[in-house]
Amino acid sequence: MKLPSLPEGFTVKFLGDLLQRPLRSVGIESVGEGTGMMADMSRLTLEFEDSTEPLCIIAKYSAQNPTNREVAVSFNLYEREARYYSELDHQTDICTPEIYFVDVDGSDLLILMEDLGDYAVGSQELGADLHQTEIAIDQLAKLHGAFWGRVDHLEWVPGIANSFHADNMYNFCQTGWDVMANSFDVASQVNPFKDAFVAALPMLQAQQNRQPRTLLHGDFRMENLLYGTEARHEDVVVIDFQGPLLGSGFVDLALFLGQSTRTSIRRDHERNLVDRYMTGLERQHLSLDDVLDPWEAYRQAILYNWVYASVVAGTLDSSNEKAFAWMQQMVNRQLEVSLDLDIFSLI
Numbered sequence: 612m613k614l615p616s617l618p619e620g621f622t623v624k625f626l627g628d629l630l631q632r633p634l635r636s637v638g639i640e641s642v643g644e645g646t647g648m649m650a651d652m653s654r655l656t657l658e659f660e661d662s663t664e665p666l667c668i669i670a671k672y673s674a675q676n677p678t679n680r681e682v683a684v685s686f687n688l689y690e691r692e693a694r695y696y697s698e699l700d701h702q703t704d705i706c707t708p709e710i711y712f713v714d715v716d717g718s719d720l721l722i723l724m725e726d727l728g729d730y731a732v733g734s735q736e737l738g739a740d741l742h743q744t745e746i747a748i749d750q751l752a753k754l755h756g757a758f759w760g761r762v763d764h765l766e767w768v769p770g771i772a773n774s775f776h777a778d779n780m781y782n783f784c785q786t787g788w789d790v791m792a793n794s795f796d797v798a799s800q801v802n803p804f805k806d807a808f809v810a811a812l813p814m815l816q817a818q819q820n821r822q823p824r825t826l827l828h829g830d831f832r833m834e835n836l837l838y839g840t841e842a843r844h845e846d847v848v849v850i851d852f853q854g855p856l857l858g859s860g861f862v863d864l865a866l867f868l869g870q871s872t873r874t875s876i877r878r879d880h881e882r883n884l885v886d887r888y889m890t891g892l893e894r895q896h897l898s899l900d901d902v903l904d905p906w907e908a909y910r911q912a913i914l915y916n917w918v919y920a921s922v923v924a925g926t927l928d929s930s931n932e933k934a935f936a937w938m939q940q941m942v943n944r945q946l947e948v949s950l951d952l953d954i955f956s957l958i
Contacts (some may be wrong), residue, residue, distance in 0.1 A: 689720035733833030738873035752891025770821035771858035787925020795881030865912035
């Protein structure tokens with residue numbers, strides 16, 4: 612369908628026609644400012660003609676920030692998220708919001724979903740504690756296990772290598788690295804490795820694209836996790852599937868442990884957490900014979916994820932105070948894990 616310009620297009624007529632219920636009024640409140648970069652979100656309070664009870668839902672739509680929107684379009688993020696919810700979500704056991712409507716119209720996206728405002732949004736600035744990390748890893752194993760070694764039919768999902776996604780990551784890494792290094796004050800530590808990393812990136816992409824491949828979340832970080840706060844809640848709900856990829860599951864795992872988990876927690880429990888991920892996969896009766904050394908696979912994924920740090924922190928708009936704060940922690944933790952595990956020696 613033709614989507615209107617949003618959020619001003621959230622009118623009584625448009626939403627009433629979309630939901631096929633007569634609407635009396637629509638209240639709009641912006642949510643998630645500075646935490647989601649590639650799309651904007653609003654809480655819609657809907658009052659219907661046929662009910663005295665208002666309904667609150669979350670609307671997610673294309674970013675109004677032109678810098679972030681341009682990046683999102685170049686990576687085809689809006690179509691990828693729409694197709695994930697339409698075609699793949701029901702094939703997994705992970706916890707995601709209930710989706711009421713999803714459509715993409717060129718560069719315009721609209722998703723209407725369950726309002727989980729009584730959950731606690733994860734904070735990458737604060738970082739994940741041990742319990743938050745453990746239950747996040749359990750969800751990740753469920754997602755990966757559902758598609759482990761069974762992704763050949765997902766032609767529309769780009770691979771980490773040999774795809775438009777891979778090309779964009781390579782190009783944006785080159786333009787974003789210096790911005791990341793200078794903006795977040797890590798230039799003296801990371802710039803000595805820049806040229807070697809960029810030169811090695813196609814090889815690193817191929818390395819993370821080897822079998823067994825699975826479906827990756829692609830942006831598995833704290834702000835994309837909602838943690839339950841009440842007994843009736845799920846432990847954690849996973850959101851934001853704009854960047855699904857095909858590749859090694861360790862990329863998602865390393866992204867979370869290396870950039871979202873508090874450094875002290877990671878240092879004290881890192882090997883056990885990698886083991887927990889493998890145990891979660893084993894519970895799904897998978898053959899993991901191809902994973903010869905999970906620890907080394909994890910270290911290699913940590914190295915690869917410098918491309919993620921440089922692209923996110925080097926090309927997206929960090930002028931928002933909240934955005935700058937979580938990006939700073941993301942870069943700091945990526946540097947700390949790299950030094951702790953002697954990651955740059957792998958180049």
